[in-house]
Amino acid sequence: xxxxxxxxxxxxxIIEPIGKRVVIRKDENKxxxxxxxxxxxxxxxxxxxGRVIAVSKAIENDEDQTIRQYDKVLFDPREAIPVxxxxxxxxxxxxxxxxxxxxxxSDQSAAGRKTQGxxxxxxxxxxP
Numbered sequence: 614x615x616x617x618x619x620x621x622x623x624x625x626x627i628i629e630p631i632g633k634r635v636v637i638r639k640d641e642n643k644x645x646x647x648x649x650x651x652x653x654x655x656x657x658x659x660x661x662x663g664r665v666i667a668v669s670k671a672i673e674n675d676e677d678q679t680i681r682q683y684d685k686v687l688f689d690p691r692e693a694i695p696v697x698x699x700x701x702x703x704x705x706x707x708x709x710x711x712x713x714x715x716x717x718x719s720d721q722s723a724a725g726r727k728t729q730g731x732x733x734x735x736x737x738x739x740x741p
Contacts, residue, residue: 625698626698628667628696628698628704628706629667629669630667630668630669630706631669631670631671632669632671632708633669633671633672633675633708633709633710634669634672634706634707634708634709635665635667635668635669635672635680635686635706635707635709635712636666636667636696636704636705636706636707637663637665637666637686637688637693637705637707637712638663638664638666638703639661639662639663639690639704639705640662640664660687660688660689660690660713661687661690662685662686662687662688663685663686663688663705664683664684664685664686665680665681665683665684665685665686666682666704667682668680668681668682672709678709679715680709680712684715685715685716686712686713686714686716687712687713687714687715687716688705688707688711688712688713689711689713692707692708692711693705693706693707693711694706
């Protein structure tokens with residue numbers, strides 16, 4: 614009796630969120646600040662930061678949404694869906710309602726921001 618060959622594993626390199634969701638690459642955990650303040654364990658802090666790497670079409674087309682690709686955000690991971698697409702990075706699919714804040718420089722406002730697709734080198738995070 615011949616055995617069946619094992620199913621081939623398909624590797625994906627793009628994740629596209631649907632509905633009102635974004636994909637966020639979680640920032641690395643930091644246990645101590647530059648000034649020496651020791652931070653509590655992540656289970657003591659119910660929110661984490663990350664960088665938006667993909668935005669759904671529903672959010673892109675919604676003029677009331679100011680979140681864009683490459684934004685640094687604060688989000689609630691409790692209802693985020695972890696995705697293992699990148700070996701070294703932890704990705705999460707997050708509903709827009711679970712994004713709690715967007716980090717901005719004081720010289721950037723939601724109204725005065727660059728339009729989507731006009732990111733500069735300073736907007737794009739360094740590769741790990």
